[in-house]
Amino acid sequence: MRKVAIVGTGHTDFVSDGPKTEVEMFCEAATEAMEEASVTPKDIQALYCGNVFGDFAEGQGMIQSYIANELGCHHIPATRFEGACASATLAIRDAFIWVASGFYDVVLVGGTEKATAMGTPLATRTFAMGSDGKYEFPAGITFPGFFALLANLYSANYDVPMERLREQMSMVSVQSHFYGTKNPHAQFKHKEVTAEQVSKGFMVASPLRLLDCCPFSDGAAALVVASEEKARELTDKPVYITGVGQASSPRLSAQAPFLPRIRAREVSVKQAYDMAGVGPQDIDLCELHDCFSIASLIAAENLGFAENGKAGELWEKGETKIGGKIPINISGGLKAKGHPIGATGASQACEVARQLRGDMDSEGRQVEGAKIGLVDTLGGDGIISNLVLQTNV
Amino acid sequence: MEYKLSFKDYHKALMKNKLMGLKCKACGTITCPPQMSCRNCTGFDLEVVELTGKGKITTYTTIYVAPEGRENEAPYIIVLVELEEGPWIMGNLYDMDPARADLDLIGKPVELGTRIFPGDKYSDGPAARPVFRFTDGK
């Protein structure tokens, strides 16, 4: 396999009720990435695009074909990836595989979503399509409901009293909003929150309250990935994709032997760590899938940053901030940066790549000396994909 | 290979308050809701069996924000129940005020009843929904 590098990154503002279409947002992120990489449409050999609910939000399917041609990449193969909130990470993993194999030298990859166009009731319905439609949706399961079930199970299984878990979950949201105010692309760039605001917000699915939950969002992000040889021509700051992982899960109830662990994440991240030859202790920063505050704790444990039932202590001790043992979601995460689901994985990879290049000083949120970063994305109730990104190869 | 216990057959039985599952002829594990392979050993040699519908609550949540078309159902309680025969299934608990549900529910013995989700424009028809009540009559 050949080495593969990210040579360009692009990221739109994440917003609510944005004025632009999914195609327009993707094209803005893509051209930013192409400019950074100094590539023209003629250099792009394939397009991989994460997009989940274009059909519902805009009445638009097969968006990838229109995007390719709008960008001037006439007639190139373009493929849409649908893995709920993990869609763009699946797309990046495939871009990596096709470039590593030698089939392509340069691939444009990313995602776009306009979730707020659906409104909250339809968005809640469509997001629930990432659970088992026949055997679990009839009970009225929602996405917050899925993580609410895990939050109560977490408290009971690990003997973390709900009062303490409540405080830990609030700390997660407070930290995300703090860093979100430093990210000019964040949906909540003007909004800090207090622990009291989080713990007193209206209940969505007990015990999860409004500020435990990520918002519905519109936005896009894109990357140009290239073979090592091509990357050397294009940039003096390549960020290598050194490990990738992906794993699937059965319906939530059938994950019973492992819950509240998400077993697929443990499988996926092991693939990524092993391929890169690193472990959790080597990771300098992580963007993980904090769709809900409890999801951050569970993810941090599944990724190996804490023992089961202990991840909250990372936030309590400030270990997840810049300067801590494992800086997590310094972008503001899904919670404060926003979560346009088809774009989220590309946004996370863009963020980690920019951190590893040392681009974040101007925003006052650079993780100094970071060399190895981890991306973690969860789709529905259990598609997981992970990426290890490195500058020191 | 024929699907042993289709959604339609599972649904029809549940409408008569019978919970059907699949027993693996190789390892004896019970799988429910149905799927193609044994959840334990991945074998395909499964037989349809009726389950007791009895179990205990392993976790719960009260949903306050419902999906489109189901707003008038909220608030409602969702539970995961570990059945006597081993598998966990998702259902509702209709036996108490949803606002008063708390962690004390975990471990409580329950038994099956049935209601129906009439379906919406995306669901390809109705689906029986397992609902549970406390077995100790509480």
Ligand SMILES: [Zn+2]
């Ligand atoms: Zn078996």
